[in-house]
Amino acid sequence: MVNSQAMVEARSLCKDYGATRAVDGVSFQVSRGEVVGFLGPNGAGKSTTMKMLTGFLNPTSGSAFVAGIDVADDPIAAKRMVGYLPENAPLYDDMMVVDFLHYVADIRAIEGTHRLERLQTICRRCGLDDILGKNIGQLSKGYRQRVGLAQAMVHDPDLLILDEPTSGLDPNQIVEIRELIRELGREKTVLLSTHILPEVQASCDRIMIISDGKLVADDTPEMLSGTDGGAIVRVVLKGAAAAQSAETVLAAVAGVTGVTSLGAEQEGQVFRLRCAAGADPREQIFQTAVDKGLVLIDLHRERVSLEDTFRELTMTEGGAHA
Amino acid sequence: MRNVVSVARRELRAYFDSPVAYIVIVSFLAVAGWMFFSTLFLMGRADMRPFFAPSPFSPSMLLVILAPAITMRLIAEERKSGTIELLLTMPMRDSEIVIGKFLAAVALVAVALLLTLAYPLTVSSLGALDWGPVVAGYVGMLLFASTLLAIGILCSALTENQIVAFIVAFLISGVLYYVYWLQFFMPPALAPMIEFLSVSFHLDNMARGVVDSRDVVYYLSVTAGALFVATYTLGRRHA
Numbered sequence: 001m002v003n004s005q006a007m008v009e010a011r012s013l014c015k016d017y018g019a020t021r022a023v024d025g026v027s028f029q030v031s032r033g034e035v036v037g038f039l040g041p042n043g044a045g046k047s048t049t050m051k052m053l054t055g056f057l058n059p060t061s062g063s064a065f066v067a068g069i070d071v072a073d074d075p076i077a078a079k080r081m082v083g084y085l086p087e088n089a090p091l092y093d094d095m096m097v098v099d100f101l102h103y104v105a106d107i108r109a110i111e112g113t114h115r116l117e118r119l120q121t122i123c124r125r126c127g128l129d130d131i132l133g134k135n136i137g138q139l140s141k142g143y144r145q146r147v148g149l150a151q152a153m154v155h156d157p158d159l160l161i162l163d164e165p166t167s168g169l170d171p172n173q174i175v176e177i178r179e180l181i182r183e184l185g186r187e188k189t190v191l192l193s194t195h196i197l198p199e200v201q202a203s204c205d206r207i208m209i210i211s212d213g214k215l216v217a218d219d220t221p222e223m224l225s226g227t228d229g230g231a232i233v234r235v236v237l238k239g240a241a242a243a244q245s246a247e248t249v250l251a252a253v254a255g256v257t258g259v260t261s262l263g264a265e266q267e268g269q270v271f272r273l274r275c276a277a278g279a280d281p282r283e284q285i286f287q288t289a290v291d292k293g294l295v296l297i298d299l300h301r302e303r304v305s306l307e308d309t310f311r312e313l314t315m316t317e318g319g320a321h322a
Numbered sequence: 323m324r325n326v327v328s329v330a331r332r333e334l335r336a337y338f339d340s341p342v343a344y345i346v347i348v349s350f351l352a353v354a355g356w357m358f359f360s361t362l363f364l365m366g367r368a369d370m371r372p373f374f375a376p377s378p379f380s381p382s383m384l385l386v387i388l389a390p391a392i393t394m395r396l397i398a399e400e401r402k403s404g405t406i407e408l409l410l411t412m413p414m415r416d417s418e419i420v421i422g423k424f425l426a427a428v429a430l431v432a433v434a435l436l437l438t439l440a441y442p443l444t445v446s447s448l449g450a451l452d453w454g455p456v457v458a459g460y461v462g463m464l465l466f467a468s469t470l471l472a473i474g475i476l477c478s479a480l481t482e483n484q485i486v487a488f489i490v491a492f493l494i495s496g497v498l499y500y501v502y503w504l505q506f507f508m509p510p511a512l513a514p515m516i517e518f519l520s521v522s523f524h525l526d527n528m529a530r531g532v533v534d535s536r537d538v539v540y541y542l543s544v545t546a547g548a549l550f551v552a553t554y555t556l557g558r559r560h561a
Contacts, residue, residue, distance in 0.1 A: 080413045086408060090407055092332075
């Protein structure tokens with residue numbers, strides 16, 4: 001298998017539930033070794049997309065590939081490559097943790113001494129050593145989630161698909177799971193979904209935002225922390241100098257993609273400049289202002305949080321999301 | 323094949339870790355024993371036929387109730403608790419899952435049947451018992467039970483509600499069982515067909531000690547058909 005090959009690929013995946021389209025033409029690629037966060041409001045289609053990638057749901061149209069294998073063509077081979085933690089970590093409540101892990105190892109064909117080594121490693125990493133003899137039904141939510149994660153790792157898969165791995169956990173447990181994911185991300189490809197924003201910022205190399213079944217953004221956390229992938233610069237010009245001409249001057253600066261006049265404040269005219277992705281035109285803005293004789297009294301880059309981007313991208317015209 | 327064994331082993335263990343297996347076994351032994359011995363001494367013959375032969379009040383009738391109770395949780399519970407998502411994203415064929423669960427249910431009934439061997443042993447101590455029909459009867463019982471269990475799994479695959487699975491399976495099995503005695507009320511032209519469709523007709527033949535390929539083929543094909551549809555239902559993933 002070539003290293004550059006995409007570990008996961010979605011090609012215009014669509015899924016209809018009756019008359020509603022839950023996932024609408026989602027396409028993306030995840031390369032080997034990436035940790036990708038799937039972000040979106042509840043009901044946006046995150047889980048449905050993941051269910052199609054893991055072969056639990058058949059797409060209405062489009063196709064899903066795992067390590068180059070078409071999930072619809074050879075589901076068994078594709079499922080061998082994946083470790084999957086479904087939403088809410090469904091587990092057999094009537095089984096003991098240790099029996100459950102052996103059952104998974106049975107089906108994953110992990111045999112002999114290799115099995116014992118694997119299970120020991122996993123139990124240590126997921127912190128299950130103390131609860132092996134307990135019934136899964138008695139476990140707290142945090143432990144259930146860890147058992148679910150352990151179950152996904154039994155066969156040491158190259159790809160982990162985790163659907164809301166930290167939902168329902170308390171802050172300490174969230175930190176633990178997040179650390180585990182970060183650790184896993186060093187050697188594995190991880191695709192995780194969440195609607196908790198700090199979580200993806202903390203653990204992902206890349207973020208995909210899905211809204212109403214459509215992929216609306218696909219970028220690094222840094223880029224998405226600025227609207228349109230670029231930064232926002234706030235400029236205040238002294239005096240009531242013709243706002244109109246100042247706006248034109250600012251708009252002409254290289255790297256600025258848009259200018260909004262926010263009107264006059266005490267200090268002077270306030271402008272909000274949108275910048276091209278990756279550009280930081282503050283120096284040019286300063287130079288231009290000097291050249292054109294504009295008195296610049298404030299120039300700073302505004303912090304745009306991922307929350308802002310998320311809200312902007314996922315709030316539909318109707319106001320709220322589905 | 324190894325997946326079938328893994329699934330079957332887990333399900334069998336789930337039966338024996340819960341009261342289900344013990345309730346099934348004890349109630350079958352007790353009620354079937356009572357049904358059988360209450361008539362045995364009246365007839366005063368060393369004969370196991372009343373044990374195997376279908377009647378509205380017989381051990382096989384008891385299985386019409388017990389089989390759906392055994393199978394109702396097999397797939398419905400997985401749907402309800404969401405573990406079906408775990409199961410269907412493991413590298414297994416849907417058919418392996420269905421067959422594994424089916425074999426676990428058959429094994430449970432087989433254990434119950436095996437324990438009833440105490441009855442023919444008791445009878446043979448009371449008089450000369452012909453073991454040929456007994457063997458045929460047991461084969462018939464197991465085939466009969468397998469058919470009911472396959473129907474039960476199919477019903478369990480259709481819903482996430484265990485009660486619904488139980489009731490539907492019980493109704494289907496009950497109709498297939500009792501229609502044997504209703505054939506007298508049917509148009510004569512239809513009677514042989516209805517007789518052939520009934521699960522009890524074939525058991526009646528085998529209880530006489532005759533292992534006829536037609537009866538065996540009937541049971542095996544209904545079982546295979548039900549398991550096939552159950553697999554298909556499991557594969558149609560729309561939820």
